[in-house]
Amino acid sequence: MAMIYFLGTGSAFPNSKRDNTSLLFSVNGKNILADVSGNPSRRLKEINKPLHEIDVILLTHMHIDHIYGLPSLLWGMWLENRTEPLTILAEYRNKQQLQKWLETIRISEWSSQFDIHIKTFEGCKYEEVIVDEELQLFTFPAKHSVPTVGCEFVYKEKRIVYSSDTEINSHIYEYDYIDILIHEATFARKKSKFHSSMEEVLNNYPLENLDKLIFVHLSENEPYEEVLNQFKEINKEKNSILLAYDQMKITL
Secondary structure, three states: OEEEEEEEOOOOOOOOOOOOOOEEEEOEEEEEEOOOOHHHHHHHHOOOHHHHHEEEEEEOOOOHHHHHHHHHHHHHHOOOOOOOEEEEEEEEHHHHHHHHHHHHHOOOHEEEEEEEEEEEOOOOOEEEEEEEEEEEEEEEEOOOOOOOOEEEEEEEOOOEEEEOOOOOOOOHOOOEEEEEEOOOOEEEEOOOOOOEEHHHHHHHOOOOHHHEEEEEEEEOOOHHHHHHHHHHHHHHHOOOEEOOOOOEEEEE
16 A cells, blocks of 8 residues: 655745645655655644654755744654654754754754764765665755755656755756646646746646646635636647645545
8 A cells, every 4th residue: 555645735935725835645654755845743633644653754945834833843753752763864964054054953962773874975876875675765856946856756657746845957858757746736827946837837747748737835815726727728638637735635
């Protein structure tokens, strides 16, 4: 069984309906959390996912809206007496900042019973960071204001790509086929440096190479539905385009 849980789907702008974007990829008992925002412990409890079952946290970048839930999640794991080791994947240029975060919350003084392993990767290139019998995880460079990566999950020949925060990214053009593309859309139409709009995504990527397109990192009071409806009127054959919502889940 493999699932994608959209724990939060909002952009960095304050939002009355959405937590900031974070995703949980769950594959046959292995759980990988991409970014940590909102109240991650509560969100995980809502989907009946025990905190001790989170194996890996992938930090796509170190902007506050993608990492501010980390101290709360670690605290929750400690309060529940977690003993299983936890791996945090971070871009090598972010390792020092991550370590400072852990020092600031004084995690070494908690008498924690679980080890935290920080594993780094080079975000400026396409790199395999996890491989086991059923799942591969790759990272690739995104086009953002700080070192940022998107990620690619491969499970039973299905390919799921998450853009993270990025402008339109030429790396995504390189795929012959993507089963699910999860892409940021900070705005519906507005062009903005370091981010993408829904309109840009729909007009720039080869949608014929996608089975499903799901938008996240959504801002409040943006005319997403209007843009999507206009697009679907012209492209009636392409209907598997979705606006994600908090706690939505997809079965692979």
